[in-house]
Amino acid sequence: MIPTSQRMELPPYAMGWYMVALSHELEPGAVRPIHYFGRELVLFRTEAGEAQVLDAYCPHLGAHLGHGGVVKGDSVQCPFHAWAFDGKGRCTDVPYAKKIPPKASIRSWEVTEVNGLIMVWFHPDDEPPRWQVPALPEIGSEDWTPYEHRDWTIRARNQEMAENGVDTAHFHYLHRTSNMPEASASIEGHVLRIQSTTGMKTPRGGVDGVVTVHEHGFGFTTTRFTGLVETLLVAGVTPIDEEQVHLRFNFTIRKLGNANATTGVGRAFISEITRQVTQDIPIWENKVYLPRPVLCDGDGPIGVFRKWARQFYVDRDAA
Numbered sequence: 001m002i003p004t005s006q007r008m009e010l011p012p013y014a015m016g017w018y019m020v021a022l023s024h025e026l027e028p029g030a031v032r033p034i035h036y037f038g039r040e041l042v043l044f045r046t047e048a049g050e051a052q053v054l055d056a057y058c059p060h061l062g063a064h065l066g067h068g069g070v071v072k073g074d075s076v077q078c079p080f081h082a083w084a085f086d087g088k089g090r091c092t093d094v095p096y097a098k099k100i101p102p103k104a105s106i107r108s109w110e111v112t113e114v115n116g117l118i119m120v121w122f123h124p125d126d127e128p129p130r131w132q133v134p135a136l137p138e139i140g141s142e143d144w145t146p147y148e149h150r151d152w153t154i155r156a157r158n159q160e161m162a163e164n165g166v167d168t169a170h171f172h173y174l175h176r177t178s179n180m181p182e183a184s185a186s187i188e189g190h191v192l193r194i195q196s197t198t199g200m201k202t203p204r205g206g207v208d209g210v211v212t213v214h215e216h217g218f219g220f221t222t223t224r225f226t227g228l229v230e231t232l233l234v235a236g237v238t239p240i241d242e243e244q245v246h247l248r249f250n251f252t253i254r255k256l257g258n259a260n261a262t263t264g265v266g267r268a269f270i271s272e273i274t275r276q277v278t279q280d281i282p283i284w285e286n287k288v289y290l291p292r293p294v295l296c297d298g299d300g301p302i303g304v305f306r307k308w309a310r311q312f313y314v315d316r317d318a319a
């Protein structure tokens with residue numbers, strides 16, 4: 001029995017860049033309602049091709065811009081009375097007024113589009129971005145396959161899911177990998193670098209591989225596997241609200257000489273990672289967060305992870 005004083009709730013939202021859509025889902029001129037961070041938002045792509053995110057509700061009489069809004073040039077036009085707002089949230093047009101009311105503006109969100117992903121910056125106190133998302137050399141390269149996507153909605157907090165990468169013992173005991181990976185972790189500002197070796201099951205038998213994970217805050221993680229074949233998993237975990245997160249996996253594989261072999265290896269790899277996630281989900285959804293866990297000498301670098309994780313909360317005592 002764990003005393004109540006030993007358990008605590010992690011804050012639901014931490015600062016960072018978070019995926020809100022995949023680039024190919026948003027054509028120029030498209031407008032979509034999205035719901036993340038417990039808020040209603042509108043995502044649109046201008047005619048010139050820029051992805052933009054605003055709070056959803058029009059300051060005029062409250063219509064949701066994501067339901068019926070249309071793109072006009074660089075702005076999204078409200079479906080109710082045709083007021084238009086640009087990507088900075090400034091009102092650019094009120095077609096039946098002589099003067100645009102000075103207060104006619106909407107909160108805009110910092111957006112970056114890189115690696116085929118549309119991401120927004122979240123900060124609990126609305127502070128500007130502290131870092132940028134790196135462009136990955138594999139994405140868009142001729143030598144790598146287009147992304148394969150998978151996604152899940154999970155009742156969990158970002159930090160709990162991020163901790164998986166350093167929790168070496170669970171790979172063997174929960175996921176039944178053939179060995180207990182050896183892992184080391186180091187902190188470089190907002191990036192946690194984890195290096196481990198692991199045995200993975202594939203239809204072709206067990207394979208030992210080296211796994212290099214870079215966690216850029218809680219919202220954007222790259223995992224590179226070498227061994228059987230080189231693969232890159234670009235993962236995103238975005239809080240939907242205080243209960244749930246949206247997990248997205250985007251896989252790419254270095255092309256082998258023959259396309260069928262690439263597809264076969266790719267499928268085997270994706271199904272192995274997917275199998276592991278489906279084993280993690282019931283753990284994440286039912287566990288408690290322990291600020292002072294009882295660890296043993298065989299555990300992975302969980303202490304390093306926890307130290308790194310604290311920087312993403314405004315209240316550092318929170319986690």
Ligand code: FES
Pocket residue numbers: 058059060061062063078079080081082083
């Ligand atoms: S509610 Fe948006 S223009 Fe009136």
Ligand SMILES: [Fe+2]
Pocket residue numbers: 164170175276277280
């Ligand atoms: Fe796991």
